[in-house]
Amino acid sequence: MAPDCSVEGSIDAPIDTDGLRGKLTPQAPLAKLVWFKSGGKADWLFEPEDMEDLKEFLRRLDGQLPVMALGLGSNMIVRDGGVPGVVIKLGKPFADVSIDDETCIVDCGGGAHGILVASAARDCGVAGLEFMRGIPGTVGGFVRMNGGAYGREVSDVLIDCDVVMPGGAMHTLPASDLQYSYRHSALPQGAVVVRARFQGEPGDPEAIGATMDEIAEARENSQPLRTKTGGSTFKNPPGKKAWELVDAAGCRGLKMGGAQVSEKHTNFLINTGDATSADIEGLGEEVKRRVYENSGVELEWEIQRVGRP
Incomplete structure (x- = not known):
């Protein structure tokens, strides 16, 4: 039998956590989770055990509190007064990457790092995703923000994405529904991107790797x-x-x-x-x-x- 959700401290949880398996932390420091290493606490931080755990948590929450997903925290200022509501942090269960060799479709979890996605595609001879080597974030973050680097952006390659809404329902949204513009999408506030599928193309792993190395070197030479x-x-x-x-x-x-x-x-x-x-x-x-x-x-x-x- 799976253990119930652990809740740290004596603060009453915002929902009944019986049967949930993730970790729910009140007054959770966020500075250590963002690149700036500054900022306040989340009222609540939830780290789901898996997809069903996340859906059930949000179903029970039922929009009572604001929800914000947090990836690597690489493109974010968390203000000193902290974040109201619940911050969702997707861990390893949401960081898988799989590739269809025939269609060159790259299917990955919302918690997968950009460098992991690009490297997995390279190893399978799938080109077109090299630019993700230069995006310091997770799939969920750069799908929401139309992340890009070195001449390409997510809107160029995204097929569709799976999102869990504040009420716990999951929907698959085609890229056209996101109404992408420069570093912006129409993804609803509080929606958590849990999977995405990207369209690559056949390529030579050595050539793909060389392009990724060039991107890594350019970032190292030009950015702090x-x-x-x-x-x-x-x-x-x-x-x-x-x-x-x-x-x-x-x-x-x-x-x-x-x-x-x-x-x-x-x-x-x-x-x-x-x-x-x-x-x-x-x-x-x-x-x-x-x-x-x-x-x-x-x-x-x-x-x-x-x-x-």
């Missing part, structure tokens, strides 16, 4: 990967590059508290050690102000900012 960062901060405006606008506004190396604009790539903000999320977000807003004052271009955040200020 070995710092506490959150990836690209602002969307590239039409016909322009965000980093060039930030640089032209004199923001390279600009600091606010423990946050700093990267010297290596000016579209990256970094936590130099003890930055609060307020420092990081405040610095981003100051960069936006200076860029607008200098160029008349209003930058848009690419990084998700969630939670209470």
